Amino acid sequence: MTTDSDLVKRLRTGSLWLRDQSALYYDGDSDAADDDIFSEMLDVWDTLVLDLYRARKYKGCIFGEARCPEDSVVFCEACKPYTTQTDMKI
């Protein structure tokens, strides 16, 4: 069974991956993940974040005190209200 902290770890890793891939994409780097993989990862992230905050009632940021990095592509529920960057898409 997945614990809350497993889920938080996956979301952190996913958030950083999405940020890095998005940066590579905008740089025109050929190592960037293609659109299909990127949107698939985005869907997985959305599902996991809903599970954590809605189903498990998790409080706080997945990055803890540090909060989600400002240049993130996705933000946890705790950081979401303070940003408009969530509609940034490839």
Ligand SMILES: [Zn+2]
């Ligand atoms: Zn956050």
